[in-house]
Each structure stands twice: as C-alpha cells, then as structure tokens.
Amino acid sequence: MPMCSIRKGTRRNERGLLLLVLACGVLLLGNIAPAQIYLPKPPPEPSEYGKVILDNHSTAGPGPVVFDHWLHRSKFTCRLCHVDVGFAMEAKATGISASTNRGGFHCGACHDGKKVFDGRTVFAACSDAANDKRCDRCHSLGKKDVRQYEYKKFTAKFPKGIYGVNWEAAERSRVIKPVDFVEGLSVKKAPMRSREDFALKAGYSWVHPIGFSHEKHSIWNGCELCHPEIFPSAPKSTIHFSMFWNIEGRYCGACHGKVAFPLNNCQGCHPSGPRWAHGAIPIG
Amino acid sequence: MFKAKIKTKIITVLLLMGFVGLCDMRASGGPQSSAAQADHPAQETWRKEFDDVCSKTQDDMTFSQEELANLIRRCDALLPQIEKLDETRKKVYLGRLRMCRGLYAYVLDSKRNEKK
Numbered sequence: 313m314p315m316c317s318i319r320k321g322t323r324r325n326e327r328g329l330l331l332l333v334l335a336c337g338v339l340l341l342g343n344i345a346p347a348q349i350y351l352p353k354p355p356p357e358p359s360e361y362g363k364v365i366l367d368n369h370s371t372a373g374p375g376p377v378v379f380d381h382w383l384h385r386s387k388f389t390c391r392l393c394h395v396d397v398g399f400a401m402e403a404k405a406t407g408i409s410a411s412t413n414r415g416g417f418h419c420g421a422c423h424d425g426k427k428v429f430d431g432r433t434v435f436a437a438c439s440d441a442a443n444d445k446r447c448d449r450c451h452s453l454g455k456k457d458v459r460q461y462e463y464k465k466f467t468a469k470f471p472k473g474i475y476g477v478n479w480e481a482a483e484r485s486r487v488i489k490p491v492d493f494v495e496g497l498s499v500k501k502a503p504m505r506s507r508e509d510f511a512l513k514a515g516y517s518w519v520h521p522i523g524f525s526h527e528k529h530s531i532w533n534g535c536e537l538c539h540p541e542i543f544p545s546a547p548k549s550t551i552h553f554s555m556f557w558n559i560e561g562r563y564c565g566a567c568h569g570k571v572a573f574p575l576n577n578c579q580g581c582h583p584s585g586p587r588w589a590h591g592a593i594p595i596g
Numbered sequence: 597m598f599k600a601k602i603k604t605k606i607i608t609v610l611l612l613m614g615f616v617g618l619c620d621m622r623a624s625g626g627p628q629s630s631a632a633q634a635d636h637p638a639q640e641t642w643r644k645e646f647d648d649v650c651s652k653t654q655d656d657m658t659f660s661q662e663e664l665a666n667l668i669r670r671c672d673a674l675l676p677q678i679e680k681l682d683e684t685r686k687k688v689y690l691g692r693l694r695m696c697r698g699l700y701a702y703v704l705d706s707k708r709n710e711k712k
Contacts, residue, residue, distance in 0.1 A: 395695060398688035412684045497688075499651040505658075536653050536695040540702035 351590045352559050352575040358382075358476030359463035362571040365453060366408060374451035381571045383461050385479065386470075387429070389492045390567070391534035396498045397421045401542075401566060410438035419450070421497050429491075474577050474588060480528060490532070504531050515554070520578075520585035542566045642677040646689065649674065650696040656703045664704040671697035 355361055362381030384393065393399045397418065400406045406418065413420035414437075422429070425436030435446060448458040470488070471481040482488045492498070507526035514521055529538065543563060545552070558565035558575055569575045578585040649670045652659075659667070671693055678689045 395692060398691050400691070407684070407687055415684060417684050417688055499647045501651045501654055504654045530654075534653060535656055536699040540698045541695065544702070 350556050350559055352555075352569055354590050355475065355569070355574040355576060361476060361574070364403075367453075368404070368409065374447040375455075376453040377450045378452045378459070379450075380461070380463070382463060382477065383466065385490070385571070386466075386477075386482070386488045387491060389490045389532050389534075390571075391532065391537055392490075392492050392494060392498065394537055395534055396494060413437040414440065416496065421494055427495070473573070474579070475574055479573075504534075512553075520582035522581050523583045524581075642674060645670065646674055646678070646693065650692065653696055653699055656699055659700075659703070661704060661707055664700050664707070667700045668697055668704065671700065 356363075359382070362385075364379040364381070365376050366379060367376040394401060398406065399408075399418065408418040412418050413423065416424060419437040423434050423437035425433065425439060425441075427434045435449065437450065439446075448455055449460060452458045467477050470477045471485060472478060473481065479488070483490065493500075507530045509523070509525050509527055512522040512524055543553075553563040555575070557563050559569065561569070564581070565575065568580075573580045576589045577587075578589050579587050649667055652667065656664075674693060675690075678686060678693060680686075681689065
C-alpha cells in the first residue's frame, strides 16, 4: 500500500475522532446546561415583584384580588402570615373566601375593621356593611386608580439594594418594624433565640461559598416555616440545594425568586460571587 | 296609680336587661363569629393546649430528645380535637399543628443523627 493513502486514512480517522469528540461535547453540554449552568430569568420590575393574583372566582363577583408582598412585608414578618394566619406558600392552597375573611381568618385576621395599625383602623375585608363596601381596594385587577399605595411613593425612604428595597437594611435602620403577633391567632412566645449564621461550602469548586444568615431567616420566618417542609434536612453543603432546584422553586427558591430578593442577585447569597446574573442590574 | 307604677318598674327592668345584653354582645365582638372571639369554654381547652405546645418552637434546639418526643405526643393528641372544628378553623390550625409537630420531629431526628 502506498504511504500517501495510509496518511490520508489516518487524517480521516483523526478528523472523525475530532468530530466524535465535538459531538459528544455538544451532547454533554446540552445535558449539563439546564442542570448546572442554569440561570434564573430576569425578574420583573421591583414594583411587580412578589405580586400575587388571587383569582378564586374569576367568572363572578368583584374580580381577582391583587396582593402586593412589598406592602405587607414592610409591616409584618413572613412568619405571621404564613404560619399564624395560615396563608399557604403555594397558589390556590389557602382557601380564602369572603366568608373566611368575615369570620376573622385569612385577610380578615387583620382586616376586621377594628384593629388599629400605625394609628389607623384597618379596613374590614369583604365587609357586609353597606357603608363599608370597598371591594376595589383589593379586587383591583385591571381597575385604574383604586389602589391606595403606590410602590415608588411608598418605598421612597426605604434603603435600596441591587434590586428594589433592601429589606434587611430597612429593618436594621428601623425604617420598617415588622410585627410578629396578631391578637386572636398568634401564640405568645419568648423572643427568638439568636441562631448562628454559617457558611455553606458549595458542592462544586467553581461555585462561591454561601454566607447563610440563619439569624435573619429565623427572626422573619420562625423555624417552622422552613423546617422541615422547605428544608427537610440540613447538610452543611449546597449539594442538595443546587441552583437548578432553587430556580425550580424548591429550597431557597421557595421565597427567593418569588418574594425575597431574586436569585439573580448572586452576592445576596454568595458574597464573593458576581454581583448579578443575567442582563442589566435593575435598581428601583 | 299603683298599676301604672308597677308597669313603669317592669319596663325599666326590661330596658335594663336589654341594655346589659347589648353591652355583652358588643364586648364579644358582635354576633358574627370571629377568630379573635373566645370559644366556648369546653372548646377552648384545645386552644390552650395548642398555644402551650406550639409556643415553644423557638426553643426547639434546647429540648432533650425526651422533651421533644413528649411535645410530638402532645401534638398528636391535639389532632382529633382540631379535626372536629369547622372547616376554616380546622384548615388553619391543622396547618399550624403540622408545621409545629414537623419542626419538633425534625429537631428530634437531627439530635438522633448527631448522636450516631
């Protein structure tokens, strides 16, 4: 066999091998990408972030309710509403209705027309009284000029972070003082014991470690909101709490990415990491 | 004349009784049932026990395994009583009991695993 045809055959084999390696690489990346290099979607405007539409009776009645987390979280702890009042963490799981509100549950736990907050009597939710029908204040989807609070005006004096209000700084500077007790439903407890903050080493060498504020989380959420339902076990590593699951709404993603600062704010959890993932840094 | 006096007294007594009744109703928050309203004393025992058991969640890490097991038992004993409540109250308190019991069980598990 002449030498030149042997060389041609070897080159063909090399090219084939290279193509095979490239194809394998593409396939491997295709599999890894969604699982490991999975970036969160850019969040909406801070004023829209954490907005919940309650639409239990869309065909009849006063229309869907628009609930802004930014307004209520400035006044109450997460624990108060999601533990004591019984608002579920998933959509359509609470079973709110006008009658439960009138009975002193759900929105009616505070909105009873009697409780006084910040020197003002809180309006009664779903009131039957003819002179107190203000359905549009909550049932406001698609209605203009019916909401009493506007995000920019309401949060004007709040310290801002990389994305919207920096709630931690707002509490530290006493701009907000979230209440953790509602008469009739809450249990009187001793103040929360200080929880030790800790660092979580990531499961991958290229992921920056997490600085977890256990104290802040336990004061705002209590222990029972996170354990065991959101975090059934607490190994001191993120190997089980990967970004893939967070973005899917599990673990940290149960709140971060929905209400608490978005997952795009990398430094919120990984202090030595990049500032922001995906797109321009929104400040509002 | 005497009859008229008796009539006036009866009317006054009736008015007083009505007034006292009205005050009592206002004090309890009106006729509408409310979560904040006190329950019937017999029903209130479960609430006292619930408040006592679930008021300790912030101290969870300080309890011994025996104390945690006892708290879990008390949560379990509350379950049938809460299941008898009306629909909304049942849903709210069952959810809270689930979280409260779940936390104690979680801490107990962690403590058992620590010892291993």
